Amino acid sequence: MKSNYYCNMTQFMTDFKHVLVPFDGSENGIDSIEAASKIAGNLGGKITILKCVEKKMPKFLFFKTKQDKLDAAIEVNAAENEASKFRKIAKKYGVNVTTEIKKIDDDPHQHIIDYVNRNDVDLVVMSPSKDINTTEIHESIVDKISKNINCSLLRLQ
Template identity: 25%
Template sequence: MPFRKVAVAIITPRHTKTSFDLGLEMAKKFDSELTVIECMYKTPPKFYFFETKSDKKTTQNQTAKLKAELETWKNLAQKQGVPIKTKLALTDNISHWVIDYVKDNKIDLLIVDYPKLSMEEITLFDDIINVIHHKSHCHLLTTKSL
């Protein structure tokens, strides 16, 4: 069996359902376990040494939105009879977090979503995806919005 563990890493704030759908189909086809990871940068505090109430509220709102989305992914997979795990990654370094997760959990296939982005976003997310491509030791599939 080529892919026992399939993971979908959602690393951009604007993404499509394409990578999840593909991950779900691959997990069904190969009778694999599916993991969906929502990645988000920790928002640096406005003041260097401590978080304000506003900082905490912003993080809570972002986290709540991603958790709700993870529940949606989980429900869709369960309806298809696919075993699924979900993970929320709140991190300072998305690429290293994803690479470590793939290695630690022995992921066989990683699917990364790459939607159309603004010029500023392209600079940031190109770097993240390039690091993941070069340093993750598993099969990697990037879905693009054309």
């Protein structure tokens, strides 16, 4: 796995006690969870996996139908099922893991930035999707995040 590091390597060896993995649902996102678990496990740290679920616009503008509510519940339930897989991965490395599922109205990068800056995160670990069409979008999100957080970022490739 090739990696681009946006971090001070001396810090890499000692200070990463709280690692954040923003999870987008991709296979590469699972690689990020695995890498974050290894890092936190070696350093006695913890990881938080942040899944942003975008709220969908109701079919009838301001009125949510039963189907709208059901669709939203299904999406959150799927994210919660993914969270149990994440805990199993982290457990292999003896790492404490927290999963947070946030329902959002706008761009996920701002929620990631806000989470990092409010929660004493030391390292953010991200991977681009394997879908070539989203690589450019991912680069933009990584750039926005890296310029606006007060910690290191590890981008796996």
